[in-house]
Amino acid sequence: MKDFFPEVPYVRYEGPDSNNRFAFRFYNPDEKIEGKKMRDHLRFAMSYWHTLCAEGSDMFGRGTGDKSFGGRSVDEMFRNKAYAAFELMSKLDIDFFCFHDRDIAPEGNTLAGTNENLLRMASLIKELMDSTGKKVLWGTANCFNHPRYMHGAGTSPNANVFAFAAAQIKKAIEVSVSLGAKGYVFWGGREGYETLLNTDMKKELDNMAYLMRMAVDYGRSIGFSGDFYIEPKPKEPTKHQYDFDAATVIGFLKKYGLEKDFKLNIEANHATLAGHTFAHELATARINGVFGSIDANEGDDLLGWDTDRFPTNVYTTTECMLEVMRAGGFVNGGLNFDAKTRRPSFTGEDIALAYIAGMDAYALGLRIAAAIRADGRIDEFLNSRYASYSTGIGKKISDRTTSLEELESYALSMGEVTDNSSGRQEYLENIINSVMFSGSWRK
Numbered sequence: 001m002k003d004f005f006p007e008v009p010y011v012r013y014e015g016p017d018s019n020n021r022f023a024f025r026f027y028n029p030d031e032k033i034e035g036k037k038m039r040d041h042l043r044f045a046m047s048y049w050h051t052l053c054a055e056g057s058d059m060f061g062r063g064t065g066d067k068s069f070g071g072r073s074v075d076e077m078f079r080n081k082a083y084a085a086f087e088l089m090s091k092l093d094i095d096f097f098c099f100h101d102r103d104i105a106p107e108g109n110t111l112a113g114t115n116e117n118l119l120r121m122a123s124l125i126k127e128l129m130d131s132t133g134k135k136v137l138w139g140t141a142n143c144f145n146h147p148r149y150m151h152g153a154g155t156s157p158n159a160n161v162f163a164f165a166a167a168q169i170k171k172a173i174e175v176s177v178s179l180g181a182k183g184y185v186f187w188g189g190r191e192g193y194e195t196l197l198n199t200d201m202k203k204e205l206d207n208m209a210y211l212m213r214m215a216v217d218y219g220r221s222i223g224f225s226g227d228f229y230i231e232p233k234p235k236e237p238t239k240h241q242y243d244f245d246a247a248t249v250i251g252f253l254k255k256y257g258l259e260k261d262f263k264l265n266i267e268a269n270h271a272t273l274a275g276h277t278f279a280h281e282l283a284t285a286r287i288n289g290v291f292g293s294i295d296a297n298e299g300d301d302l303l304g305w306d307t308d309r310f311p312t313n314v315y316t317t318t319e320c321m322l323e324v325m326r327a328g329g330f331v332n333g334g335l336n337f338d339a340k341t342r343r344p345s346f347t348g349e350d351i352a353l354a355y356i357a358g359m360d361a362y363a364l365g366l367r368i369a370a371a372i373r374a375d376g377r378i379d380e381f382l383n384s385r386y387a388s389y390s391t392g393i394g395k396k397i398s399d400r401t402t403s404l405e406e407l408e409s410y411a412l413s414m415g416e417v418t419d420n421s422s423g424r425q426e427y428l429e430n431i432i433n434s435v436m437f438s439g440s441w442r443k
């Protein structure tokens with residue numbers, strides 16, 4: 001088979017002191033941390049759309065990269081994308097991939113023709129999965145690119161568009177299931193609105209929930225045992241995206257009784273667009289029992305849009321891995337690099353180097369998070385901060401055995417509160433730095 005990334009060798013772990021740019025310094029897939037292999041903690045996935053399709057175009061200019069992979073016809077181009085995808089996953093030791101239906105196969109002139117293309121490409125991808133051992137983390141339907149979705153898909157005011165989206169999602173679920181996916185994502189691409197002057201918000205949300213209900217029922221009926229995910233995002237492309245953030249989505253799932261089948265796919269850059277930290281969104285999912293999967297990327301502090309940079313900020317990856325470990329680790333989910341190289345980083349080599357950077361940043365995050373847990377000072381401080389709830393009146397509050405009357409008489413007899421203690425934020429932040437830079441995580 002043709003080598004699509006001849007400049008990229010097989011990338012292996014060489015340790016922190018290696019100066020080979022095609023080596024991992026921190027990601028050692030089969031090394032165990034807290035008794036589990038790094039590859040099983042991290043469950044890295046390649047995003048098919050950024051890696052094999054996006055050519056770097058932006059609002060001011062066309063693509064700078066070439067993702068035709070030498071294909072002389074549309075069909076050959078899509079086949080070559082698939083070969084290139086599996087070559088890259090093999091060279092980078094990435095175990096999973098995520099895809100939209102329209103990433104892997106071209107659209108035909110009719111829905112039936114498009115479905116045929118999709119099934120043909122899915123069977124090639126299945127062969128490549130079987131011969132390489134690579135797996136699908138999740139699949140999804142692209143219900144936002146085509147002009148028919150100008151007003152949304154499941155939230156479109158046009159019932160014919162709703163029907164078209166339903167048909168597309170049905171097929172995308174079938175293909176995901178046939179490829180053994182344990183996840184299926186709803187990212188509400190254009191599910192939102194610009195103005196209430198033309199929008200019946202209640203009708204749109206009721207319809208969206210109905211579409212999700214039908215998707216769950218159909219998926220379960222054809223043997224899908226994995227997780228459905230909603231991926232929150234506050235804006236872009238619409239002004240008011242309905243799936244604004246984790247808390248909003250959890251309210252939606254509970255209102256419509258979807259919380260047993262759905263978990264959240266939290267994306268780092270979407271969290272910061274919503275004015276939250278990535279860790280806040282992960283913790284919100286965790287404490288509500290809907291932590292599922294992660295789209296790993298990074299926003300830019302100075303840019304207010306979804307830049308989808310490859311993640312290299314080790315503070316953020318450390319906070320993230322602390323949250324993942326608190327949640328008990330991934331079950332069906334993983335870390336999908338929903339990330340792209342910058343427009344001037346236009347070569348195949350850049351893509352490999354970007355994945356290496358992202359994988360090493362998460363491997364560092366995992367190693368440092370484990371060292372912070374072993375160090376124990378942060379957990380100890382956190383627990384001791386709430387110690388007043390273990391005895392006396394605090395224990396009664398914890399046991400839910402008190403009343404406003406009892407608390408009133410307690411407060412009246414107490415006088416002023418005199419026992420507040422410091423939150424010690426600066427001290428705690430310095431613990432992170434000291435663990436990170438003392439190198440204790442290197443063992």
Ligand code: XUL
Nearest residue numbers: 140187231267295306338
């Ligand atoms: C868009 C985004 C999507 C979803 C899948 O911001 O994150 O790529 O992850 O549709």
Ligand code: CO
Nearest residue numbers: 231267295338
């Ligand atoms: Co995403």
